[in-house]
Amino acid sequence: MKKFIIGSLALFFFLIQPTVFANSTYGSGNYGDCQYSSCSITITSSAAVGLNLTPSDSGSCAIGSDSVVVTTHNTNGYFLQLSATTSQTSLNNGSSSISSTTGTFVAPTALTTNTWGFRVDGQGGFGSGPTTNLTNPSLSTFSGLSIAPGYTIKTTTTPTPKNTGVDIGDTTVVWYGVCADSSNKNGTYSDSITYTATANP
16 A cells, blocks of 8 residues: 655645555465465565655646565466556545546556656566656556556566566666645645556466
């Protein structure tokens, strides 16, 4: 689960805090060269993502990233999903909110003022990036949140990498962007997202 927070005073601050799930819903069968009981999958997310934004009358934007690492011995790989943790998809601060953008994972759109979203370079309908070079996230495209099961943001067909026999996992960088103006009241705005990794049967 990622939790977004916008701080008070003249500076907005976003903090994204994850909940991650390694899905083990399959009760039997083979997964490539391993069986259910011996085919492990794990998922981790980096620390909370902080986005600093100084609001202006015309609107300002900020962007930051999270690294999601999946490790599995499954020879058929895995798929990774991102969803809203609850039915809430906007960043809320009491009666004030910043809406999730109307773009989707397959048809992302540019952020407009008082919207937020995510993107994964080279996946879905997103360009190859690199997003890290953007100075203004409104110049790129983003997807809004969807409730569970959400969007499948990555699919692989092979085991995750090893280095000298040690699992190093497969990293997906998820970018979060927000644009807001000074019409928003001061305070903390928050929302949460969930990552789920599932081994391919």
